[in-house]
Amino acid sequence: MTLDTRIFVLDKVDPQETFKFFRSLLGATDKHSFTDEQDKTYSKGEWSVSPDNPWTISNDPGQGLPGWLMLYYRPDAPLRTAEQAAEHDEDCNLPENSIYVEEWGPCDGTHHRRPCWLTVSIDTAYGYRDDRGFGCGDLxxxxxxxxxxxxxxxxxxxxWENEFTGEVHTGYSRLIDLASGGFExxxxxxxxxxxxxxxxxxxxGLS
Incomplete structure (x- = not known):
């Protein structure tokens, strides 16, 4: 099992520059490989690239880094506008007799993906522990x-989103909820x- 923490960048910023900075936090060097390519869509038994697909910059896994870094973006455009985030997708369009609709009611947009310029994801195993005593939440x-x-x-x-609770926060104060003590x-x-x-x-300004 892993902890996936996401940071939603709301204003325009260079994706490659952001990825490079975060790679430096991981201790990545030129010997650590990564890819920067447009996402593919699987349809009718084959993978293809649509002009509407977003892009992903990702460190290749299994390189001994403390987390798997992925950054989702679109060149010179927001990853997801507010209008796009408000739209329902296939996960929202459940049959009216679905057990989920019976339990929670029709989708009200609360759990839609966030509007943002780009999204950064860092994924670390729950069992991670570094020489400072930091666990994955501290890291x-x-x-x-x-x-x-x-x-x-x-x-x-x-x-940023706390995967433990599903809550999205601005600022630094609630980072304590994510950490187990080493960070604090x-x-x-x-x-x-x-x-x-x-x-x-x-x-x-707490949130």
Whole structure:
């Protein structure tokens, strides 16, 4: 089992530059391979590329990195506009007598995919533990915070999703929910992230 944490970048930013920065957080070097290609669609027994398909930049798995990094984007366009995110897809169009409709009612859009310029996904095994004592949640909290600071410096808005709860947050304060303790106890957190959280508290910007 793995923890998949997603960061939704809301404003325009260069996908390749963002991927390169996140690769540096993982400790990736030129020897660690990756792909950057348009997604394929499976239909009628074969795979093909449609002009409407998004693109994915992805580290190749099995290279000893602490997480599998994937970034989803469209060249010079949002990955998903607000109008596109509001549309129902095949997962929403369940039969009226479906057990899911009976339990939860018709889709109200709450669980639709987020509108964003691009999405970053980092996937790490639950059993991960590094030499600092960081587990997968601590590691992801650190990654979200460092990418968030990189985006903040460029005036780019962002959100992140806690896979444990399914909740989407802005800012740094709720990263504690993701971490198991190592991240919160680290000197880097106390000197680089905690002051930002305290500033959010003072201005009432917690989420």
């Amino acid at each position: 992801h909290a650190e990654y979200v915070a460092k990418l968030g600071q990189w985006l903040d410096a460029r005036g780019v808005r962002w959100e 106890a680290s000197a880097w957190f106390r000197t680089s992230v905690l002051p930002v959280i305290e500033a959010e508290v003072r201005k009432g």
